[in-house]
Amino acid sequence: MNNNYNCSFGKLSSLLMLVVAMFLSTNAEAQDPRFSQINASGIFVNPAMTGLYEGQSRLSLNYRDQWSSFLGQVPFRTFGATLDYRFYVQKRDFFSVGLTLMQDEGGDSRLSMNSVKASFSYMKQLSGGRGYRNVQYLVAGAQLGYAQNSVNWTALRFSTQFDGGGFDPTIPTGEDFASTYNFYADFNAGLLWYALLGKDKSVYAGASVHHLNQPNISFLDNETETLNSTYIIHGGGEIPINRDASFLPVARAMFQGNSYEIDFGGTVRFTTSDFNDVALRIGAMGRVVNGVDRIGTDALTIISALEWDRWSLGMSYDITVSDLSTFNDGRGAFEISLTYIHPPSRRLGMYCPTF
Secondary structure, three states: OOOOOOOOHHHHHHHHHHHHHHHHOOOOOOOOOOOOOHHHOHHHHOHHHOOOOOOOEEEEEEEEEEOHHHHOOOOEEEEEEEEEEEEEOOOOOEEEEEEEEEEEEEOOOOEEEEEEEEEEEEEEEEEOOOOOEEEEEEEEEEEEEEEEEEOOHHHOOOHHHEOOOOEOOOOOOOOOOOOOEEEEEEEEEEEEEEEEEEOOEEEEEEEEEEOOOOOEOOOOOOOOOEOOOEEEEEEEEEEEEEOOEEEEEEEEEEEEOOEEEEEEEEEEEEEEOOEEEEEEEEEEEEEEEEOOOOEEEEEEEEEEEEEEOOEEEEEEEEEEOOOOHHHHOOEEEEEEEEEEEEOOOOOOOOOOOOO
16 A cells, blocks of 8 residues: 555554455455456456347356355455347447446455446447358447445454453554545446457457556545556457367456466367257366566366356366465365346347357
């Protein structure tokens, strides 16, 4: 925190506890929460992915539970929900609107972030006609909304509350915490390009910037704690293997302040002509992050998903491979996603990659 004043030992200790609590409750790699299932949480990666599916509307739910193996009843939990709807404009261009909700909470202090944002995108066709060949789109998107951070100060212990024989919660902390919550506006924007080269062959690439306004998230009066902008570059596609299988590579690089995270990997999607509305995905993702003094591998994510008609159910597990595995025996985070896509009332002539 950017607090430029002299602290007593008690205040310094409590400040350090607060920094640790905030650091831990944001998944340790950066200030922003994120989901390992990149393809199932696209709008949280890039607002330009609003409306990017073959259907009229979409509902997506994501849940992540991290480090419960050694944090017990106070693991880091992240919940996300999105609802978006696409409108036909003209000449196969589309305009989409959406709503995103996110809650992230963890640690003894119950430090949490809650946000609600409106999402918009415009999809401009660059080339191609009907069908899946030689179709290209450029998509611009934006998100605007509000977020709230909150913390439970009473759940923390301060050095001034130790009387020499033990901890006494009735002793005043000596701290002057102005509030247990704060509100701030938040603005994100992004671009995405994709090309369809065939029925099961595509490529896409995008970039987004989150917290463009760099809001003040400090709980303290007359103090400023800037939420750094997050810069994301991501991409992927689909490569056919044979008639019944294809490989979907995906990558994401996130940069926020002095921290960065790179995720890469993919899934193999299996289909069969006997069940055209059913598909199975299996794959893995690797994660590289920068630590205090070195760059290292953080986790290996195992991913599986079942697609059935208009539904998709995904499950994944992060296996810790960093030094933290010494304390949690490699147990990291469990994640689940559920997506429903409603078909349009009439054929819109819209063709998208398989994400």
